[in-house]
Amino acid sequence: MANDVIQFLEDQHLEKPIVIGHSMGGKVAMNMALLHAPLDRVIVVDMAPVKVKLSSDFARYVVNMKEIQLANVKKQSDADAIMMKAVPELGVRQFLLTNLKRNASGDGYSFRIPLETLGGSLEKLGQFDFVAGQDRYDGKALFIKGNRSGYVKDKEEKLIKEFFPQARIEGLDTGHWVHAQKPEEFLQLVTDFAVEE
Template identity: 70%
Template sequence: MLIKSLFRRSHSLPYNYLARAQWSTRCLATTCNTSLSPVALAYKESPKPLPQNDSKSQPIVILHGLFGSKQNWGALSKAMASRLNTQVFAVDLRNHGESGHSQEHDYHNMANDVACFLKEQNLEKPIVIGHSMGGKVAMYLALNHTPMDRVVVVDMAPVKVRLSSEFAGYVAVMKEIQQARVKKQSEADNIMKKSVPDLSVRQFLLTNLKKDTKEGYGFRIPIDILGGKLENLGQFDFAAGEDKYEGKILIIKGNKSGYVRDKDTELIKTFFPQVRIEGLDAGHWVHAEKSEEFLKLVTEFATEK
């Protein structure tokens, strides 16, 4: 199954969040802050199979990583909904998937979008799961004191880093494909394989390709916006010793990825005193490479008292 099973397309509609307002520097509110011009977020819901009073956990909200979308989490969303008998909402973050676009792309705005989504869906204390970029969004929500039952962060640490040059390379090749107006997805793959030899990475990036016009394919994500905001995605604006989340949090790291290092442990604990860190024998896409082990960790964490 691995990566392919997680890249099936979903067909969902965005929720109707219409508030728009002026830009503000930072969101410190515990709920939706309309001064940050929130973006409407598309989502896919996996309904729980049994009555609400039989649920084993709070509803779950899943936040994908950079260049990802809700469709990457389709199989896992259904598995979580079934095993925990709860609702699972896989969300498209701003400038991704079917969600709205904005010139602003940073963690404060993304976290506020999610806070507004939680308000719109009446999700008072969900479990929030975030991978990579989505993991940092989840940490921002936690440190901004957004009401959550508990948090799962997948292969991301609360540190400021410089993004790998690979991401700029992905943007460059997607721009090349966009300009080529390819007629087939195979043509896009042929262009991409010159600079992205890993088939699984190409498959992941090309889930963003769509039939644009009769003239060819294009990308559903705003490549220019994301390419210009890559530096923002390495940021982490909270201060160790000052900002803290006292709730339950599980960090699942890929032992082969290097995104969560052993030397980060003490820093992580200053932000998240109740943190539990688990490692799986995987790279950065822990949930795709070790899906069964990942599900076991999430299920146990979601149901523990």
């Protein structure tokens, strides 16, 4: 996936972009940096440079999104009502439902992401194939973790610095969905980092 994004940047003639990724996107951002893509800086949200077993929450989200799609909901509020059973936290539901789009026919909603592909790839999403001390990115990096998430443990901060020596690590009082649970604080961290010299 990182190679696909690198190719997209090249195709679009984007020079030295700032790349940001959350969770699986954070893995993509780290991979891009460690593959030496020409980045200005990288922002990784609630993911560490380690192999992880993804929480069962992700599989539950995909199953629930498939249920919504099969229900052929006519209103977003109907999708929210179905999702509420599996995802009680409003901010997480709202974030997941941003992937919902009106069908081309206009008579209902479906998800814009390939749920079958995503569901079938969850096992692979936790992989990380780089070696500390051997692979590194010397550019600017910001890691934003959810202090209540568990995806970036305190002991992994040293490992982050081995891969990303210039990394700054910030924590917000959130679970895994940092940007959905503390959007203002998250945006401030990202904006400040993006404009700093």
